[in-house]
């Protein structure tokens with residue numbers, strides 16, 4: 001089997017007349033082969049940058065576009081192809097967007113391989129530990145603290161036993177932060193797991209520690225990205241002194257950055273995004289390192305049903321892969337909102353692990369036509 005083409009599809013919403021909350025764009029790839037099997041992948045990154053990294057013709061030994069490297073190759077040789085892409089793009093890649101682009105293609109190669117062997121992806125990854133995975137619902141908080149009561153309650157009614165909020169105004173003002181957490185906790189009670197995501201907006205460890213202390217009464221399960229992912233001392237201080245679990249890592253790529261984060265930052269939870277960290281191939285290495293460091297891996301996931309399917313197969317194949325993020329964005333691109341024909345099913349707070357071959361999903365071509373940027 002040989003790779004014959006790599007299609008890079010840039011999707012953008014809102015279409016005229018529609019509003020959406022995050023999930024405003026997506027970059028997906030379709031890797032085609034001469035045996036008629038097509039693999040699907042995506043990267044939750046900057047679409048135009050990823051498109052360029054895949055499609056650009058090579059300008060020197062270490063500045064290859066990924067597509068040129070893969071045409072004519074056997075898509076089943078995933079580990080070798082990962083290394084070929086990494087090595088041959090290392091002036092423009094190695095970290096950041098270069099790895100985001102590799103992630104999209106890596107997911108598509110795993111999809112091809114599992115379809116070729118006619119097994120669900122979790123079988124190819126070693127077998128599934130479970131048939132369903134608990135999901136936590138993520139929402140962006142409303143500006144007025146009291147308005148978040150209803151948002152959170154609706155998610156509980158939908159079946160979630162675990163919730164997170166972050167983005168929006170969270171992190172901008174200590175009193176507003178306190179009030180939002182208070183209103184949400186009062187509304188949902190203490191039986192529902194609750195975590196918050198600062199998206200680095202607490203800025204410094206000193207301020208973050210003060211806030212962690214102030215929020216102790218609300219029994220938060222974890223505090224995510226209190227400070228930037230380069231702040232080693234900040235993370236280690238927080239991990240040592242905060243009573244809540246400290247989480248982070250969605251912005252990191254490759255086993256090299258995660259090794260540093262896991263060994264030196266001392267987090268309780270690590271959150272690689274499968275469409276950014278280096279794909280399924282690299283995610284497996286990061287999982288093993290997390291285990292060795294006594295850290296739980298809970299993937300970041302706030303994009304399309306492709307990301308969700310790849311993450312669910314991966315988690316199913318991990319002994320401790322028991323929790324997945326589930327975006328509550330209203331974007332038509334996200335989860336089961338239209339792009340994927342047979343998305344991962346959400347039922348009573350759980351995501352069902354599919355047993356169809358490959359990722360087990362197909363894309364809706366009509367939907368792609370409607371939202372594709374040409």
Ligand SMILES: [Mg+2]
Pocket residue numbers: 166197199224225250300
């Ligand atoms: Mg986050």
